[in-house]
Amino acid sequence: MKLGRWQLLFWTLVVLVPSNLYVIFYYAPVERTMGIVQKVFYFHVAAAWIGLLAFCVVCGASIAYLWTRSDRVNHLALASAEIGTVFISGTLLTGPLWAYPIWNTWWTWDPRLTTTLVLWFMYVAYMVLQSGGETEARKRLSAIYGIIAFVNVPLVFFSARWWRSIHPVVVTSEGIGLDGKMKAAMFVSLAVFSVLYTYLVPLRMKSLALRSKVRQLKADLLN
């Protein structure tokens, strides 16, 4: 039996997700000062990194769209923005779960938190812009917006290094500040989110292409 690309990715996820849960909860040690709440970190950081990567893809696809005017590239940008926003939503929701016991507050207007929230709003706005119809002008405008919105991605990444932030920085110029087993759990989480992104983006692209085809056929019938 030959497995298709999607089935292969799906079954990889079926194997990776429980392995990830095992590695996070039973293999990686409980952090000495923060305790069990530190486990949020494996979901929070992996979702944030892949979310930011998804927005890099939006920027790349937006540039490619202005170059080629291909609907497929526009669908890639939109699908990647959607999945990226879902991941960043996960980051914004899991952050307070960690912040409350550690900082004694659910939310603070820290540079990292604020830039991430602004980023989330920017990509929600991008999706609203894309949802307004499939005209050439709107797609072009969305592509330009997709490029401009990307400016916030490096700001989010470097905010904790450039400004006075209380947000922890895991990756520094000296390496990753984690114990060996914690590092392994972190990499497994990153792998899971990467596979999930690779699985979900083509899936959403196909839905967008089908919806666009339905719209086009309906227009053909009415004319």
Next chain:
Amino acid sequence: MTFFAIGYTVIWLLLLGYTLFIHGQQRKLEKEVELLQELVDERSKGTRR
């Protein structure tokens, strides 16, 4: 620890449900495309006659 593990598992199950939902929606859209394509083809044959 158990609560946390259950929380994580629930999130992943929700995500799995969401992907199955997308697959279901796609199947519906594929059927709709087929039907509309047939209608368009029939109409173009009719106008040629």
